[in-house]
Amino acid sequence: MLNKVLLSTDVTLACVQHALSTEKEEIMGLLIGEVHENNSLVSIVSSVILRRLDKKPDRVEISEEQLVQATLRAEELAAEVGRPLRVVGWYHSHPHITVWPSHVDLATQSMYQRMDSSFVGIIFAVFLTEQTAKAPSIQITCFQSVNEGSSQSRREIELEITNNNDSLTINNFEILTQLPAILKEEEDESYINEAGQCDTDIITRQHNSAVLTIAIGHIVEKISRPMLEALVARNALHSVRLRALKKRHQELMSMLDNMSCNV
Template identity: 85%
Template sequence: MLQKVQLSTDVTLVCTQHALSTEKEEIMGLLIGEVHNDGTLVSIVSSVILRRLDKKPDRVEISEEQLVQATLRAEELATEVGRPLRVVGWYHSHPHITVWPSHVDLATQSMYQRMDPTFVGIIFAVFLTDQSAKAPSIQITCFQSFNEGSTQSRREIELELTSNNKSLTLNNFEILTQLPTILKEEEDEAYKNDVGDNEVDDIINKQHNVAVRTIAIGHIVEKISRPMLETLVARNTINNIRLKALKKKHQELMSKLENTTNIQS
């Protein structure tokens, strides 16, 4: 029985940023990782951001095609890092509502557990407001589903945030930078569906649809792309400072080693 899940900080960043991309509808993605031989631990090392099939405030769906694509990506990563990676779970957001899974979430989780008993679900509750808090908060829960009589209930799984897997850091940041593109594709698809093939549609409706799409893309740039760029630039600056300090330390150690060698000779 699954007892614990380890989630790297890079994957947590990707999932959180995805969850914060919209406060009107739920988002979702799949998790790639490995299950240890004793079956008690899942180490989640990467994620796959999925385009929403339909924008809904209270539910999300995974298509068979998306699941196949994620499985193929897991196989590619497994070859790259030499580890038995596969799709081990899914995540989605709860904007403005409790972190606990709904009956729809439990039914979805139960369906995947029938195929894989170690399959896990993670929920990111975002934009939560509390009178005592100065800013909206974020809550995370990890769960599985089980039958309790004729109803389905949740079983909480211990969640541990771990240090990043260095072999997959580049992959995880590539996933993060794909987020604005995926969100834009969703808006383009929504615009295409609204416009349709109706050439006699009045000009007011056409202008309205164009304006909605323009505002949505502006939101992506302002709320996603710009903060993401600022975060990555800040992280690069910190890494450069650390690299400079490590080089200085390396020079000091090499100098001490050279002095010690000279004394011994």
């Protein structure tokens, strides 16, 4: 029985950034990792951001093709790092509502568990406001579904956020930088669908174009620019640490040379 899930900090960052990309609809992605200790422990080391087919405030739908693509991606990563990685879970967001899974979430989780008993679900509740602090907060829960006759209940799984797997750091940052492009694809698809369903008069076309422009502007302002600023700041921090490590390395080498001369 699954008892604990380890979630890397890079994957956590990507999932939270994805969840914060919209406060009107839910988002969804898949989690790649490894199962240990007779299925009692799962470590999550990467994720796959999925493009939504249907965007709703209380549910999200994806295509079967994307599930297959995620499985293939897990196989590619497994070959790269030489470890038995596979799709081990899914995540989605709850904007403005409780972190606990709904009956739809439990039914979806139950379906996945029928294929893999160690499969987990993680929910990121975002855009919440703490009544005491009056500040936005993010809540995370990890769960599995337990069948009780014709219905399901949740079983909470212990979740621990751990240090990154260095061999997958570049991969996880690439996933993070894919987010704006995936969000744009969703908006482009919505625009095309609306254009196909509506009359072709000039007012309707202008309205749809304006909505698309606003949506893309939102992606740039709320996702791309903050992400770029965060990555630049992180790169600067790493540069400072690298200089400090190089300086320390030189000091240690100098001490070693002095010790050799004394001997």
